[in-house]
Amino acid sequence: MMPNASVPRESLLDVEGLSILIKDKRGDVRAVEDVSFSVAAGETLALVGESGAGKSLTALALMRLLPKTLAVEAKRITLAGKDLTSPSELDIRKVRGSIMAMIFQDPLSALNPVLTVERQLVEAIRLHETISRSDARARALELLDMVRIPAASARLGEYPHRLSGGMRQRVMIAMALAGRPRLILADEPTTALDVTISGQILDLLKELQRDLGLGMLFITHDLHVVRSVAHRVAVMYSGRVVESGTVADVFERPRHPYTEGLIQARPHGSFVTDGHRLREIAGTVPVPSARPPGCAFEPRCGRAEADCRQIVPPLVLEPGTARSLACFHPLQQEQYA
Amino acid sequence: MLRRVLLSPAGFVGLFLLLMIIGMALSAGYFFPKGPWALVARPYMWPGQRPGLPFGTDSLGRNILAAIFYGARVSLIVGLVATVCALVVGITVGSLAGYFGRGVDAVLMRITDAFQTIPGFLFAIVLVSILSPSVTNIVIAIAVVSWPPVARLTRAEVLRVRETEYVQSCKIIGMSTPRIILTQVLPNSLSPVIVVAAVLVATAIITEAGLSFLGLGDPNVMSWGTLINVGRPSIRSTWFICVLPGLFVVMTVLALNLLGDAINDALNPHFRKR
Amino acid sequence: MSPRLQIDAMVVEHRTKRGVVHAVAGVSLELEAGETLGLVGESGCGKSSLARAIVGLNTPKSGAIRIDGRATDPGRRGAQARAIQMVFQDPYGSLNPRMSVRELVEEPLSVHRLGNRAERAARAKALLERVGISAAMQDRLPHQLSGGQRQRVGIARAMALEPKIVICDEPVSALDVSVQAQVLNLLLDLQKEQELTFLFISHDLEVVRYVSHRIAVMYLGVIVEIGPAEGVWSLPLHPYTRALMQTAGDAERVAATGPMVTLASELPNPLHPPSGCRFRTRCPLAIEVCARDVPALEDFGDGHRVACHRAREWAGIAAPAHA
Numbered sequence: 001m002m003p004n005a006s007v008p009r010e011s012l013l014d015v016e017g018l019s020i021l022i023k024d025k026r027g028d029v030r031a032v033e034d035v036s037f038s039v040a041a042g043e044t045l046a047l048v049g050e051s052g053a054g055k056s057l058t059a060l061a062l063m064r065l066l067p068k069t070l071a072v073e074a075k076r077i078t079l080a081g082k083d084l085t086s087p088s089e090l091d092i093r094k095v096r097g098s099i100m101a102m103i104f105q106d107p108l109s110a111l112n113p114v115l116t117v118e119r120q121l122v123e124a125i126r127l128h129e130t131i132s133r134s135d136a137r138a139r140a141l142e143l144l145d146m147v148r149i150p151a152a153s154a155r156l157g158e159y160p161h162r163l164s165g166g167m168r169q170r171v172m173i174a175m176a177l178a179g180r181p182r183l184i185l186a187d188e189p190t191t192a193l194d195v196t197i198s199g200q201i202l203d204l205l206k207e208l209q210r211d212l213g214l215g216m217l218f219i220t221h222d223l224h225v226v227r228s229v230a231h232r233v234a235v236m237y238s239g240r241v242v243e244s245g246t247v248a249d250v251f252e253r254p255r256h257p258y259t260e261g262l263i264q265a266r267p268h269g270s271f272v273t274d275g276h277r278l279r280e281i282a283g284t285v286p287v288p289s290a291r292p293p294g295c296a297f298e299p300r301c302g303r304a305e306a307d308c309r310q311i312v313p314p315l316v317l318e319p320g321t322a323r324s325l326a327c328f329h330p331l332q333q334e335q336y337a
Numbered sequence: 338m339l340r341r342v343l344l345s346p347a348g349f350v351g352l353f354l355l356l357m358i359i360g361m362a363l364s365a366g367y368f369f370p371k372g373p374w375a376l377v378a379r380p381y382m383w384p385g386q387r388p389g390l391p392f393g394t395d396s397l398g399r400n401i402l403a404a405i406f407y408g409a410r411v412s413l414i415v416g417l418v419a420t421v422c423a424l425v426v427g428i429t430v431g432s433l434a435g436y437f438g439r440g441v442d443a444v445l446m447r448i449t450d451a452f453q454t455i456p457g458f459l460f461a462i463v464l465v466s467i468l469s470p471s472v473t474n475i476v477i478a479i480a481v482v483s484w485p486p487v488a489r490l491t492r493a494e495v496l497r498v499r500e501t502e503y504v505q506s507c508k509i510i511g512m513s514t515p516r517i518i519l520t521q522v523l524p525n526s527l528s529p530v531i532v533v534a535a536v537l538v539a540t541a542i543i544t545e546a547g548l549s550f551l552g553l554g555d556p557n558v559m560s561w562g563t564l565i566n567v568g569r570p571s572i573r574s575t576w577f578i579c580v581l582p583g584l585f586v587v588m589t590v591l592a593l594n595l596l597g598d599a600i601n602d603a604l605n606p607h608f609r610k611r
Numbered sequence: 612m613s614p615r616l617q618i619d620a621m622v623v624e625h626r627t628k629r630g631v632v633h634a635v636a637g638v639s640l641e642l643e644a645g646e647t648l649g650l651v652g653e654s655g656c657g658k659s660s661l662a663r664a665i666v667g668l669n670t671p672k673s674g675a676i677r678i679d680g681r682a683t684d685p686g687r688r689g690a691q692a693r694a695i696q697m698v699f700q701d702p703y704g705s706l707n708p709r710m711s712v713r714e715l716v717e718e719p720l721s722v723h724r725l726g727n728r729a730e731r732a733a734r735a736k737a738l739l740e741r742v743g744i745s746a747a748m749q750d751r752l753p754h755q756l757s758g759g760q761r762q763r764v765g766i767a768r769a770m771a772l773e774p775k776i777v778i779c780d781e782p783v784s785a786l787d788v789s790v791q792a793q794v795l796n797l798l799l800d801l802q803k804e805q806e807l808t809f810l811f812i813s814h815d816l817e818v819v820r821y822v823s824h825r826i827a828v829m830y831l832g833v834i835v836e837i838g839p840a841e842g843v844w845s846l847p848l849h850p851y852t853r854a855l856m857q858t859a860g861d862a863e864r865v866a867a868t869g870p871m872v873t874l875a876s877e878l879p880n881p882l883h884p885p886s887g888c889r890f891r892t893r894c895p896l897a898i899e900v901c902a903r904d905v906p907a908l909e910d911f912g913d914g915h916r917v918a919c920h921r922a923r924e925w926a927g928i929a930a931p932a933h934a
Contacts, residue, residue, distance in 0.1 A: 050789060051787055150876075165654075166877065194653035194654055194814065195653065195858050195859045196855065197877075199857075261789060262788055265791065266792075267792075267822070268817060268821070270823075271799055271821050278792035278796055278821070280789070280796060281792070284757050502699045503704065503705055503708075505663075506699065506765075507718070508667070508668060509667065509668065510723075510771075510772065511719075511722055525707070
């Protein structure tokens with residue numbers, strides 16, 4: 001069920017030291033701090049975290065879709081060989097849709113309610129290719145087929161509100177594929193959908209990835225979704241990546257206390273049968289403007305010591321593994337048989 | 338909220354101007370105990386021509402500054418009372434229509450439609466012509482045509498608030514319908530109405546000034562419109578008789594609009610910069 | 612002994628411009644005191660309409676609601692309020708934004724004129740502290756609290772009238788995972804302390820399995836499966852339940868107990884539900900009889916009931932002892 005992570009692939013997106021600052025007269029607030037990750041072609045990296053972690057901001061920052069009050073800084077961002085560290089407006093527009101495309105959580109607000117599906121698809125297609133309207137329409141039908149929408153030609157004339165949630169999401173995916181991108185940024189695309197529909201959408205995304213060799217950056221808070229769709233995962237907490245590695249490795253042998261807490265907090269088994277309480281992570285996520293000086297997770301961490309309070313643990317690649325960890329007192333490998 | 342209104346430049350200026358106008362209205366009797374009708378000097382004196390008459394005199398020799406001070410009273414009273422009446426009727430109709438929906442809504446909204454088709458100023462002229470021209474009748478006329486927009490606005494907000502879970506929660510805890518409307522629905526529906534109220538006051542003031550200008554105002558009160566009317570025949574020579582009260586009308590309306598904008602921004606957290 | 616809550620053949624209608632939708636098309640349920648019945652189903656299944664009808668927000672077209680054997684009167688909302696309360700899904704919409712947290716918890720007490728002002732204030736304070744909102748936070752407005760804290764306030768408010776039955780409508784779905792655990796633990800603690808009866812509605816199967824004594828599965832207005840939580844979880848009999856378990860739970864576990872079910876098409880038009888079994892248009896296992904006869908809930912032993920013409924074919928697979 002879980003995608004196979006061991007096949008080596010070419011790197012499509014490389015992000016090093018990405019930070020996002022909220023500009024304020026009283027001092028900039030660092031919503032996202034020094035985040036680094038990479039996505040290879042044909043591979044899915046999941047960005048996991050709870051609200052306030054900064055995962056959606058990160059995706060929007062890559063597409064440069066953030067409002068002007070937020071500043072993006074990075075040491076290096078490379079996409080398909082192009083340097084996107086400080087792109088001009090023209091640079092980023094050339095890349096948007098044609099190399100890197102995005103799908104969002106709520107298809108109803110991401111689709112224009114007053115335009116038919118055909119208009120929106122054709123518009124997206126002609127933005128990236130100079131072809132006639134009838135050729136674009138043919139390609140639109142192709143795209144709708146690719147996303148497995150039945151009776152595609154009938155659907156072309158519909159308005160978004162007449163389609164079900166699952167259909168709308170498929171249309172959004174079709175629009176994202178219009179420019180033949182190589183990397184898809186998916187921001188919680190299944191969170192608003194029923195569980196059976198979201199299962200279908202995830203299967204569709206996996207198929208498309210296989211057939212088109214797409215790289216995917218998949219943002220979610222749902223660990224099940226990560227397990228079913230991602231090869232590698234990066235766990236974010238309060239603006240930083242705290243742990244990353246292959247999904248199997250990180251989920252079966254979590255080393256960061258937050259990752260472990262997240263996995264353990266999910267209900268399992270039955271309270272009625274064995275009366276066990278759920279393991280809580282006490283406290284709440286700190287507001288970006290009020291982060292502790294050291295590790296942001298320290299106030300809620302059962303393993304914290306003095307050094308955690310004073311220094312922010314850097315994200316360090318463990319030698320000989322594909323695992324990175326930002327923790328001074330992680331859970332030990334020996335704890336796992 | 339007051340603090341936020343004061344912090345914005347529009348709010349500060351608007352409030353300052355309005356307080357000045359109110360101050361004039363309240364102190365009219367103190368500064369000009371003889372009243373606005375007293376003949377104090379010869380007619381058509383220019384502003385500043387004689388010390389003690391900074392705004393000059395009108396066609397009958399009355400102190401224009403005194404007239405403006407007393408005129409402020411009329412404008413403010415008419416504006417305030419007419420608006421309060423319009424708000425009471427409009428909010429009641431709008432909230433009942435919005436909360437109860439269906440039949441009640443249909444009937445009340447058709448009544449609202451009917452009143453909304455009445456052209457405001459013309460209706461005021463007609464009413465004042467049929468009945469006698471008095472401040473009371475002017476207030477009634479203005480209130481009658483001003484309440485429909487209030488009703489619509491209230492209804493829209495009530496429709497929204499009615500569906501919120503906190504209102505449903507109150508039904509579940511067994512709260513009676515009148516209590517729900519008064520303590521839950523109305524306080525959360527009235528922000529846009531407060532903003533519109535500022536504009537309603539301004540409109541009422543202009544309507545009253547217009548009526549008085551046409552000679553249809555209350556002949557017993559000295560209003561800004563009356564003064565403008567008095568100055569009309571001699572507007573080519575002694576234009577100050579028209580312009581000075583006109584400026585005060587403009588200033589009051591401007592103050593109310595600025596205040597309305599500032600209140601709107603203060604009540605709406607989304608538009609404010611942190 | 613009468614059950615704490617009994618719903619008899621409830622039908623809830625929605626009038627739309629295009630016709631009448633039976634959001635709840637004949638649902639009967641019984642809950643014992645201190646029990647949690649988990650109700651699962653996707654959007655359009657009618658679980659919210661059912662919840663709202665039980666708690667008095669909707670008037671059902673037909674069907675009785677009995678609390679401890681006595682029928683409730685939809686007109687007398689007050690009496691019912693002391694017996695049934697609700698915890699909502701949205702921590703951001705379920706609290707009046709202009710009232711302080713303390714006022715929100717005092718409000719139910721004041722509506723029912725319980726105690727004088729000082730007593731109500733003291734009780735509200737105690738309730739809030741019980742759910743983990745410290746005295747320092749009690750004068751804050753909802754927007755100054757986090758999602759988890761607001762949900763706790765909602766729970767305190769629901770507890771203020773000491774209800775016997777609480778309808779929990781997706782109480783943790785809008786919360787972060789780490790906060791979900793806190794709120795679930797709180798709900799279970801309160802249940803034990805006060806012998807509360809919960810109707811726990813959620814789309815999250817693992818959460819439902821964790822908190823429930825029994826699970827009921829709803830589809831397009833009817834209950835298609837109901838039984839002990841562990842029974843339904845380990846041996847889902849209705850094809851719809853199996854489909855849910857497959858995507859949300861463990862596909863391998865489902866495969867071991869019978870046929871796999873992949874749903875292809877979408878929900879049918881609720882204005883014209885399919886004849887016979889409502890699920891047949893999406894069911895890969897449908898046969899001729901499914902279009903003709905409406906399946907009734909049949910007992911497969913241990914209180915595990917399923918409305919499916921074919922369920923007995925795989926009911927024997929994992930547990931041959933099943934009737």
